[in-house]
Amino acid sequence: MSHCGEDMVSSLVSTLSPEERHRRDSPGLRRVNLALFIAGLTTFISLYSAQALLPALSRAFHVSPAGSSLLVSLATGTLALAVIPVSALSERFGRTRVMLVSSAIAVPLGLLVPLCPSFPALAAVRALQGIALAGVPAVAMAYLAEEVHPEAFGGAMGRYIAGxxxxxxxxxxxxxxxxxxxxxxxxxxxxxxxxxxxxxxxWALLPRSRFFTPSRPGLGGLLRHLRDPGMRRLYVVGLVLMATFVTVYNYLGYRLIAAPFGLPQTVVALLFIMYLAGTFSSPMAGSLADRIGRRPVLLGACLVTAGGLLLTLPDSLPAVAAGLLVMTTGFFAAHSVASGWVGRRAATARAHASGLYLFFYYLGSSVGGSAGGLAYEHGRWPSTVAYGLVLLAVAFAAALGVRVSAGEKRTAPSPSPGSE
Structure with missing residues (x-):
């Protein structure tokens, strides 16, 4: 069968018998939510384990803040490069198989990280770890879009982001x-x-795919999504949002350890508890987008992110903590809606669509995060905030131009009139 023919079959399967998909509050959906919550949990524990230690690693290996941040940027950069080929493999071999194999390879690499004798060795293993970790985020959105009923998709996507x-x-x-x-x-x-x-x-919890149809990997799906102006805008949103977010969390530790704050490493690490704000905001934003439309929720989340970033400017620990809380709330709400919108917008080759989103998302983490280091080194925190606000303005402008596609109108719940 031709690749085009296989995409047509996949499209038909994706709209076939929606009543059989996992619905809200069903036992099947609860198991899917728990499995992918754990998948997100383990993936991001591994991916960002070095970020809180960047000041300590700078001292241990005598490297600059921007140099130390390579331990985050290399992992996210190689993940960005891997998500598209891995998502293509999932079109051929299946969603669950790719996620299980990827997570199995990532485990021994993670155990090698603390044994590395030098900074180059540590950087090399982190780069390999990023490739291995790509399988879960590259496929999870496509898996959810295929297996979950449209009425529950936004909430399921939000719970995955919460993980x-x-x-x-x-x-x-x-x-x-x-x-x-x-x-x-x-x-x-x-x-x-x-x-x-x-x-x-x-491994024990993940339900098998029921609505997946194999197809041969090819460039057709990638090009189809790249030709869609709405998809391109959503990819830009993911790129600049993640660049802003990683920049803040990469370099805020350096600011808080230095004067006038002078905080110890343990106290600085406690600020990462602000991530819990995203645990609540991502499923809430996904469910709200299901009810009132994705674009207004995405635009509002971008504004909340920018407001939180501005709050971090004063040399006041309560202000920095409040700003970080607000920024994190907005970021994860925006990411939940944007990534879910990609999965819903793609009528065919959903793994390609989500793979492209994640490519740009982690490209933002890798390249944008490192560029943020240059802003911090040249102008300290005010320059870092200015850099983030420019990126968020780009995200807002891109989100403003996204229109609902014909495929979304056929498969998604109807939003409130005028909401998108």
């Missing part, structure tokens, strides 16, 4: 606390062991 937020939180808090007690190697080792245990739980 990402708690994983990001645990990946920063856990090594931060352990590092103060036993050093950075033990901090990373404990994180890797926790991730391995969570991976086993993910």
């Amino acid at each position: 990402n937020t708690i994983g990001g939180l645990a990946g920063r808090l856990l090594p931060g606390f352990v590092t103060d007690l036993a050093g950075w190697r033990w901090g990373l080792a404990v994180t890797a062991l926790a991730s391995a245990l969570l991976t086993v739980a993910f």
